[in-house]
Amino acid sequence: DAKTTQPNSMESNEEEPVHLPCNHSTISGTDYIHWYRQLPSQGPEYVIHGLTSNVNNRMASLAIAEDRKSSTLILHRATLRDAAVYYCILRDAEWDNYGQNFVFGPGTRLSVLP
């Protein structure tokens, strides 16, 4: 079962920042927070991941709450190409050191309006 909670859908205007929230109140100390997105008719693609500190890369930023029970994916300037389903995933700690298997929830469907 997915251990994260995300809004079903969000809307943004093109060229504006987007903040996609994710709640993970049962996160364990060794769970990484991963974000993937799935564009229409494509496989999921990696966006960003982090453990405790905020992270930045060329695609997005990840802001992690101090208690780690929530996180926010930030797209600084949304483009039409960013319209996708965004998945916030915890690496399943039950697998211990083996099997880096992601449990995907329903994600957030982001619509970007021109």
Add this chain to the structure above:
Amino acid sequence: DSGVTQTPKHLITATGQRVTLRCSPRSGDLSVYWYQQSLDQGLQFLIQYYNGEERAKGNILERFSAQQFPDLHSELNLSSLELGDSALYFCASSVGGSGGWGETQYFGPGTRLLVL
């Protein structure tokens, strides 16, 4: 382009039949993962192989099996197909598989299976 290839892109078959889906991981990646995505179930992890050995199992039916060959490509075999097996099947790969919880998975474009 993730570097992961899957064949075929589309597959149409009948109930009771058997099909094989193929996946070639990114160059250098030792782990291969299989996922099923259906409209009502979302993206579900099926199975992982690491360097030829089964590493982890998820919600994989007994009618389904997989293997990873010495050249690291993988095949997912689906038998006694039912209407409910119609779905997108994704393969993903990663560098390792024995640790490193922050490791990224790279997904292929998927195989769309339609069982009639």
